[in-house]
Amino acid sequence: MINRVRGTQDILPARFTDKTDAQIECWNLVEQTARDAFRLCGFEEIRTPIIERTELFERGIGTETDVNKEMYTFEDRDGERVSLRPEQTASVVRACIEHGMFNQPGLAKLFYIGPQFRRERPQKGRYRQFGQIGVEVLGQSDDPAIEAEVIEMLDWYLKQLRITGTELLVNSIGDENCRPAYIERLKEAIRQRLPQLCGSCNQRYETNPLRVLDCKIESCQPYLNELPVITDSLCEPCRAHFQSFTAMLDQRGIAYTLAPRLVRGLDYYTRTAFEIIGSQLGAQNTIVGGGRYDGLSQMLGGPPAKGFGFAFGIERMIMSLPDDAARSLKQVPDVFVAYIGERARKHSFELARRLREAGISAVVDLEGRKLKKSLAVANSLAARYALIIGDSEIDSSSYVLRDMTTGEQRNLSESDLIATLRN
Ligand code: HAM
Secondary structure (H helix, E strand, O other): OOOOOOOOOOOEOHHHOOOHHHEHHHHHHHHHHHHHHHHHOOOEEOOOOOEEEHHHHHHHHOOOOHHHHOOOEEEOOOOOEEEEOOOOHHHHHHHHHHOOHHHOOOOEEEEEEEEEEOOOOOEOOEOOEEEEEEEEEEEOOOOHHHHHHHHHHHHHHHHHOOOOOOEEEEEEOOOOOOHHHHHHHHHHHHHOOHHHOOHHHHHHHHHOHHHHHHOOOHHHHHHHHHOOOHHHOOOHHHHHHHHHHHHHHHHOOOOOEEOOOOOOOOOOOEEEEEEEEOOOOOOOOEEEEEEEOOOHHHHOOOOOOEEEEEEEEHHHHHHOOOOOOOHHHOOOOOEEEEEOOHHHHHHHHHHHHHHHHOOOOEEEOOOOOOHHHHHHHHHHOOOOEEEEEOHHHHHHOOEEEEEOOOOOEEEEOHHHHHHHHHO
């Protein structure tokens, strides 16, 4: 037998799996609710390739980031290095540059839904192929109203899904004017603590000191708490931007927690960074991650442009849903058509076609089963009704409709049948 690749999932109809984040009904709910919420705020969909030139991610998300080290990269036959996308912000910005979208007046407000790939150690809520839904606002404005509106939309989205118990963490990580001096101060403070800090902190000190702040190791926490925070070192424009952003969240009644150690795992961020964490997820508790990335366009060889956005993991969003979220979404046939004999079998196919034309989902037994076995299949599909057809039903143009929950049976003409099933 050939099994699926480690860290990947098959998404199945719910009746084949108990694992909610592997149920297609949950995926459809999360995706459709996102489409509805984004449409209300004027976002348009973009689809970019799953495979991109490796250089895009090296320049975009940085070579010394975890995400970059986890990429699936290979050399194509012509020697070109390509990667499965580990995230989509860099791809969206590339597409905007490539198609001259920055030349259009106004903001490009885009969203995407699709798989991403990271070769991480699989665990609960962490996969090597996972779904992301993301939003990016790109253009010439860096007005904090963009941040506030996008976060308000997210807040609305979570409410639509009835997800509770989440926490919004916000921070500013400064820009190219104030961050370099802060990083020097940070490095100096870390250097004094290196012997007490873990191996990964020691490594990050050399390659990406800001990421030391993100260490989750218990024994490092007391030392990390002593390190200087960037919010005390912001330049005046960054401070004003952050103040204005949080004031706009206040105006909208959106609760948040200031998280001065929140730094995010990708190099392209400037100023606002945020995450939404959940209570039901265990170690991988970040559902949403996002922030501002002014200048990413230039890093990728494009015109000067600003950007802000977020992405969330579809699996993690599903794991945060209330227990009954998907129950009503199970796809069940309106009616299962069972028959007795060859003549009734032919008649069933014709009748099923007319039912479907009337918008009724009808499943006909295709395996020539005996009536009892047919009804057992109807049961396992959770069909609302079964229709039973034999010679006498055809002759009298009257069908037996059986309610699969109550077992009650009624004789109905075709037009009454359609009227009943449509209800
Ligand atoms: P990220 O924080 O790397 O940001 O990922 C965003 C979300 O994707 C995470 O919060 C998590 O829910 C989900 N995720 C990440 N890795 C995995 C995994 N291995 N398994 C399951 N879920 C995962 C970005 O990707 C940025 N592009 C977000 C962004 C958009 N920033 C600005 N615009």
